[in-house]
Amino acid sequence: MSRLVRDVMTDAPVVSPDTSGEFVYDLFSDDKDLLVVAVVQDGQPVGMVSRDRFFVKMADRHGRALFSKRPVTFLMNKDPLLVEASTPIAELNMLIVRDRPSALMEGFLITRNGDYCGVGTALDLFRETSRESAERSHKLSALAEQLGHARIEALAASKAKSEFLATMSHEIRTPLNGVLGVAQLLMSTELNDEQTEFVRVINDSGQILLRLLNDVLDLSKIEAGKMDLDIQVFDPHRMAADARTLWQARAREKAIGFSIEVQAGKDDRFEGDPVRLKQVLFNLVSNAIKFTETGSVDVEMGFHAIGRRRHVMRVEVRDTGCGVPEAAQTKLFSAFTQADAETTRAHGGTGLGLTICKRLVELMGGTIGFRTTAGQGSTFWFEVPLKRDIAEPAPAAGTPEPVQAALPAGGVRILVAEDIAVNRAVARGFLNLRGYEADFVENGAAALEAVQAQHYDLVLMDMEMPVMDGLQATAAIRALPGPAGQVPIVALTANALSSARTRCREAGMNDVVTKPINQAEFFGAIDACLGDPAKRQTSAAA
Known part of the structure; x- marks a missing residue:
């Protein structure tokens, strides 16, 4: 709430216009802190005597002899600044700066409905302004502290929201991987028309659920400012x-x-x-x-x-x-x-x-x-x-590469590290479509032991597993000497956030396949890692 002039009002001696200068002299002499004397007649202010101006006149060569016996009207300011008590201090400050700067030195008279009720001085005004400024500063500091706490709480809430979405995405994608994976496997078998329709409904329903899940994650990333464009x-x-x-x-x-x-x-x-x-x-x-x-x-x-x-x-x-x-x-x-x-x-x-x-x-x-x-x-x-683009025409980025022929499965040995039985069953079913041989372990520590015990052409590694997760296991494998440390590793993860893909790359993984597993993406990543069969056989012999 803004301060008013009445908040800076102080009491001061009041004299009538016929009071002698000598009487006023005694008032100022007896009270060294007295700055202003008000001159009032019939309740109405008619003038004001300021301490400095009064003593300047009295100190003149014949000042005291001249003004001691005369009425105070010869010494007073006959046109003092009059201010209503209900005037805001901010308005008074503007008035003094704009029209009456002399009031800073002499003071001003305060009225209520035109009647005299007190005086105000520059000192009182400065004190109140300083007090108001200090209070405002305190409030701003308190507000800044509240905003700081609110920001911390908002960041914590945003982090909690992101962690919740990441967790929910992971937990929903895991059973979805089973639903869509088995549906894709069933489509590759001989089915009658009715069974084919049933499988199609299962697959379509799973795809709708997956699309809704992706929509929620996309919206969350956009709102968090974490959606990056890939130009x-x-x-x-x-x-x-x-x-x-x-x-x-x-x-x-x-x-x-x-x-x-x-x-x-x-x-x-x-x-x-x-x-x-x-x-x-x-x-x-x-x-x-x-x-x-x-x-x-x-x-x-x-x-x-x-x-x-x-x-x-x-x-x-x-x-x-x-x-x-x-x-x-x-x-x-x-x-x-x-x-x-x-x-x-x-x-x-x-x-x-x-x-x-x-x-x-x-x-x-x-x-x-x-x-x-x-x-x-x-x-x-x-x-x-x-x-x-003004470069020479070339295969456009984002254009699908020519589909590679399936590589011969003979001699290829794959290790799958996956702790969830449903996901192991889906991976086994996909690998069987190509005739790949695979060993299965349930955590990263077991995967690390397996690649040291025998040669593998490829490791399919889940990110989140007990004992040792996929990132830790990958880092440990990459630290191994010889061919074991160079084995291609493809992440299989239900974490669809871009940060997960980045962490996989930084850990040393060659590629990332997101669950629910898409058959084309799955085999595309495998073919890219296995490379030329001749080179693969040479590597195995080594």
């Missing part, structure tokens, strides 16, 4: 082909049309994050197909030059679906929001997809929006600034 050169035609391959079958199942057109030269390449661009594109296409029962979904990718190398990538996804109700349009990009309860019941989902799309597009420096007509369809679009 690469990419081919927009390849991106369109990937989208066409992925979603054509789904559109065909719903008997709706699906097309994707790229307005760019055949050899045009751009610099951006192809993984995140695909994530936004695929999410919009997925939504469009999900909410369209008749008609078509059409995608247009355009690249518009805004400089010599700078372009804007604009993607529009048009559908003939149900559209977005007007009541839901303002909150469509909010987390955990869908158009309405009926939409959630009919189509499922958490409503995170569009939120993540918006955050990713903004992270890439772009914008996202939509146009819609209820019952007729919607057009969702996003624009992202990119640089055009």
Whole structure:
């Protein structure tokens, strides 16, 4: 609360206009701390005598003889600064600085509704201002301390949230690895039509759960500012082909049309994050197909030059679906929001997809929006600034490498370190598809002993195990002399955070495969590590 003038008011001797100068002289002489005497008539202030001005006049050559017997009106300031007691001190300070700086030396009279009630001096004003400043400083210090505590609590809460999500992700991915792994293994066996449909439902349901889990993790990373972009050169035609391959079958199942057109030269390449661009594109296409029962979904990718190398990538996804109700349009990009309860019941989902799309597009420096007509369809679009690659045409980053032929399994020996029985069963099933021989251990310490006891061509290492975890075991293996210390190691982890991949690399692992295990990714990592069969046999002989 701001201080008022009444807070600096002090009592002072009050004299009438006909009081003699000698009487005032005695007042000042008797009280060496007295600075001001008020001159009041009929309750109204008419003047003020300040100590310094009074003694200057009295000290004149004939001052005392001249003014001692005369009324004080000859000595007083007839136009003192008058201030109402309810005036804020800040306003008084401004008034003195702007109009009456002399009041700092002489003081001022304080009134209440025009009647005299006290005096104020520069000393009183300075004391109160200093006190107020000290109180404000104390409050600011207390506030800073509270903010410091709040920041520490917020950081702790954020860390706890991250740890909770990492733990939950790990715990959910572990059973998901069993569900999706066994589903993939079943698909590679001979099944009748009914069994094939059952397995497809299991796999599709598991993939939906995995996608929801990934959405929550992505949103958490974006909110924590830990989402990093991986800028690469990419081919927009390849991106369109990937989208066409992925979603054509789904559109065909719903008997709706699906097309994707790229307005760019055949050899045009751009610099951006192809993984995140695909994530936004695929999410919009997925939504469009999900909410369209008749008609078509059409995608247009355009690249518009805004400089010599700078372009804007604009993607529009048009559908003939149900559209977005007007009541839901303002909150469509909010987390955990869908158009309405009926939409959630009919189509499922958490409503995170569009939120993540918006955050990713903004992270890439772009914008996202939509146009819609209820019952007729919607057009969702996003624009992202990119640089055009001016290097010689080359295989674009992010373009899948040619699939290598499966390497002969003869003579290959693999060690799997995994403490959970379900994950061991999935790994064994995948390896059996290639005819690989494998030994299994349940912790890192046993893995370390095994690679010292005999030769292995590859170690598949879980990150989190009892006794000794995968990171510790990898570091210990890398410290071994000879071929044992050089054995390729691939991490199998349910930790999907990018920091986990970094820790695996730093520990000396060659590659990382995230659970639930994807068959193509799994064998791709194995083939990359085993390399040329001839070299493998030479290594084994050594």
